[in-house]
Amino acid sequence: MEDQDIGESKSVDTTNHDDNVIVKEEKLDGETGDTKSEKTDSVKFQKKEDETTKHNNKSTGIKNLSGNKPSRKKVDWTQELHKKFVQAVDQLGVDQAIPSRILELMKVDGLTRHNVASHLQKFRMHRRNILPKEDHNHRYIQSRENHRQIQRQYNGFQQQHRPVMAYPVWGLPGVHPPGAVPPLWPPPLQSSGQLPPWHWRPPYPTVNVNAWGCPIVPPVTGPFSSPTVTGTFSTPPATQLDEEMVDQVVKEAISKPWLPLPLGLKPPSAESVLAELSRQGISAVPSSSSSINGSRRLR
DNA sequence: TTGTTAATAT
DNA sequence: GATATTAACA
Secondary structure, three states: OOOOOOOOOOOOOOOOOOOOEEEEEOOOOOOOOOHHHOOOOOEEEEEOOHHHHHOOOOOOOOOOOOOOOOOOEEEEOOHHHHHHHHHHHHHHHHHHOOHHHHHHHHOOOOOOHHHHHHHHHHHHHHHHHHOOOOHHHHHHHHHHHHHHHHHHHHOOOOOOOOOOOOOOOOOOOOOOOOOOOOOOOOOOOOOOOOOOOOOOOOOOOOOEEOOOOOEEOOOOOOOOOOOOOOOOOOOOOHHHHHHHHHHHHHHHHHHOOOOOOOOOOOOOOHHHHHHHHHHOOOOOOOHHHOOOOOOOOOO
16 A cells, blocks of 8 residues: 555655655744745645643543654645645545545645545535535435445445536525625635635636535536546546436436425426326316415415 | 544644 | 544444
């Protein structure tokens, strides 16, 4: 595995490729703010030194995090790093956005799966808080669960891609109330002297990553033109998968008429229903249900 | 072995 | 309180 869990010895700067890792050791109290000098995608580790002093002893004999562990590094998720993260997630889609794959796509030396997993956890939490808890969303999560089962079985690199636009609400016009603020995960920090670390701007003109987890993909019909980081992926045509997904949703909606219609499906008009009924030989409908189009009738 | 989640630390 | 790390668990 090329994930050597750089925990020990932290001499990760062996090779200076594009993605070099800036290991930063400094006393905890210092915090000499030269953080703005990181221009490229580089992980900056901050090492705490005096952690041995506070041998924790909360209550239960938890493994002392400070005793034997050589050093704890803190990955500074700069905007560049986070941008890579979001791009990777965006390219993989929510289904494939797992730490190992994100790590591969990011290609940031020195970053571990744990780092990515942690960041992904926060990412998902914020996204979940932001997203409206609608029914179709729950259904979608259920389908994701099914994929997880399959994924656990194969544990391989199956290319079961879903359209990258896996965020059902964002980006749709008219969804947000006029006065609502757009969902941003890292809230825009007010710059107190220096540039905030989360200063965000969309990475590409085509993929408009709206801050945390809100990649707004324009309805581009051609091949996905985002510059992939690795190039090992070939995005399958999204239209076919779209059709499959729509077909699935429609089938589910038909089989479970008591559930609210998923977003994007419109109920048939009364005229079309009557026409279809007459075509099937039903010429008249009971008068009580004549107000189909209106509000729900009470009974 | 990997991903997810919860606990813990800073 | 926010964020990152670590441990536990499936």
